[in-house]
Amino acid sequence: MTDDLQQMAERVAAHAHKQVPSALARLGEYLAIPAISCDPAHADDVARLAERVCADLRALGFDRARVLSLDGALPLVAAERSDADPSRQTVLIYGHLDLQPVAGENWSTDPHGATVRDGRLYARGAADDMGGWLSHLVALASWLEVAGTLPVNVRLVIEGEEEIGSPNLEAYMDAYPEAFEADVMVLTDCENPSTDIPGLTVSLRGLYEVELLCEALESDVHSGLWGNAAPDPGNALILLIARLLDDNGRLGVGRVDVPRSWCDSVTAVPLDDQVVRDGARLLDDVSPLPDDGRSIAEWLWRQPAITVLSTTFSRREDQKNAIRARASATLSVRLAPGQTHEQMRQLLEAVVLTDAPGGVRVSLIDCPGRAESWLYEPKGAAFEAADRAYRRAWGRSLVHVGIGGSIPFVALFGRRFANLPLILNGVMDPRTGAHGPDESMDLSVFEKTVAANVYLLAELAGIAAPV
Numbered sequence: 001m002t003d004d005l006q007q008m009a010e011r012v013a014a015h016a017h018k019q020v021p022s023a024l025a026r027l028g029e030y031l032a033i034p035a036i037s038c039d040p041a042h043a044d045d046v047a048r049l050a051e052r053v054c055a056d057l058r059a060l061g062f063d064r065a066r067v068l069s070l071d072g073a074l075p076l077v078a079a080e081r082s083d084a085d086p087s088r089q090t091v092l093i094y095g096h097l098d099l100q101p102v103a104g105e106n107w108s109t110d111p112h113g114a115t116v117r118d119g120r121l122y123a124r125g126a127a128d129d130m131g132g133w134l135s136h137l138v139a140l141a142s143w144l145e146v147a148g149t150l151p152v153n154v155r156l157v158i159e160g161e162e163e164i165g166s167p168n169l170e171a172y173m174d175a176y177p178e179a180f181e182a183d184v185m186v187l188t189d190c191e192n193p194s195t196d197i198p199g200l201t202v203s204l205r206g207l208y209e210v211e212l213l214c215e216a217l218e219s220d221v222h223s224g225l226w227g228n229a230a231p232d233p234g235n236a237l238i239l240l241i242a243r244l245l246d247d248n249g250r251l252g253v254g255r256v257d258v259p260r261s262w263c264d265s266v267t268a269v270p271l272d273d274q275v276v277r278d279g280a281r282l283l284d285d286v287s288p289l290p291d292d293g294r295s296i297a298e299w300l301w302r303q304p305a306i307t308v309l310s311t312t313f314s315r316r317e318d319q320k321n322a323i324r325a326r327a328s329a330t331l332s333v334r335l336a337p338g339q340t341h342e343q344m345r346q347l348l349e350a351v352v353l354t355d356a357p358g359g360v361r362v363s364l365i366d367c368p369g370r371a372e373s374w375l376y377e378p379k380g381a382a383f384e385a386a387d388r389a390y391r392r393a394w395g396r397s398l399v400h401v402g403i404g405g406s407i408p409f410v411a412l413f414g415r416r417f418a419n420l421p422l423i424l425n426g427v428m429d430p431r432t433g434a435h436g437p438d439e440s441m442d443l444s445v446f447e448k449t450v451a452a453n454v455y456l457l458a459e460l461a462g463i464a465a466p467v
């Protein structure tokens with residue numbers, strides 16, 4: 001980066017720092033709109049927020065900001081500004097403006113009224129994800145106010161359906177491909193390992209839901225008369241599920257090799273037994289699962305896992321003395337990053353479709369719930385630029401983290417733009433509590449991320465765009 005640009009970036013960062021209070025006031029206005037995407041009763045709120053954000057982007061200097069729409073989809077805000085030299089990079093910044101619902105949650109403050117307490121801002125969507133993309137808007141506005149121009153070409157895409165799994169995002173990509181054209185993508189909806197350590201997300205586990213079905217009888221029969229002679233589908237189901245588990249109840253099949261270099265890099269992540277105790281709400285006399293030679297980060301982010309979501313076993317009020325004709329369980333398998341549904345299906349088949357207990361008929365039936373896994377190797381000039389930007393703003397390098405859950409939009413970007421640098425970051429931290437009561441954003445994280453975004457634009461300007 002040239003000295004001029006470096007000095008300008010410092011002036012812009014100083015200006016941006018001063019804009020934080022007014023930005024938080026604006027954030028409060030956005031957060032007051034209950035843009036809950038899963039509830040059709042709030043569709044107008046999603047649309048209203050999209051229009052408001054679009055108007056604010058125009059006022060900020062994004063002349064072509066527009067609200068895009070598709071039949072049956074909630075709106076998506078797109079904007080761009082291309083006043084940098086065409087030889088400069090075009091950066092796409094993604095965020096989402098929709099919210100998770102709050103019904104049934106026990107909030108200590110108004111979920112749709114921003115409240116600042118002890119250095120954190122509380123409201124539904126504060127960190128997931130409005131604070132995330134707002135941190136970019138503050139950086140962009142500051143560049144325009146101080147330098148009069150942006151150092152790179154910028155596109156913004158702010159989605160309205162992320163919290164329902166981005167069902168129409170790919171259709172938007174097909175219908176409006178120009179809105180997504182870029183050299184680098186900054187996807188802002190992820191977590192930092194702590195309020196002091198900035199995170200770069202490089203992997204997601206996938207999701208594969210499958211029904212394991214055991215059948216043996218034409219109808220339920222008396223368990224006293226036929227127990228020990230007739231195969232029992234319920235008992236067979238339990239035995240089959242047990243085959244899939246190790247002695248600690250973890251999924252015992254499909255483990256993957258994780259590179260030593262990755263294992264070394266996550267030792268900086270403050271993820272220990274206490275974090276598991278608190279985060280997973282363990283009872284006092286219960287301990288986290290033993291490490292079995294792997295770090296917690298590896299178990300959570302890089303190895304497959306299994307949970308029984310439901311079974312056809314009777315509820316107590318419906319129980320009767322009978323061997324049931326059939327029994328099934330819906331299994332939720334979290335795929336290791338890079339693992340496919342087909343690979344996991346083959347592994348499960350090898351275990352449960354041979355030597356059925358008691359000779360029952362066993363089948364595996366795919367369920368609708370699924371999401372692709374994602375495994376990414378960040379390398380190249382854009383990531384070096386991002387790391388320099390974060391070192392300046394946060395005082396330390398980005399740590400490569402994973403997410404145990406699945407985020408459909410990330411896998412989608414990963415598939416559609418596999419050859420582009422995808423920088424996944426955000427303003428969440430372990431105390432954020434996204435999707436739960438008292439969601440909050442740490443204000444120091446927001447300030448540091450605003451500064452990192454200011455520097456990131458300057459750093460990316462130092463990289464020539466591919467020709």
Ligand SMILES: [Zn+2]
Nearest residue numbers: 128129162189
């Ligand atoms: Zn989100």
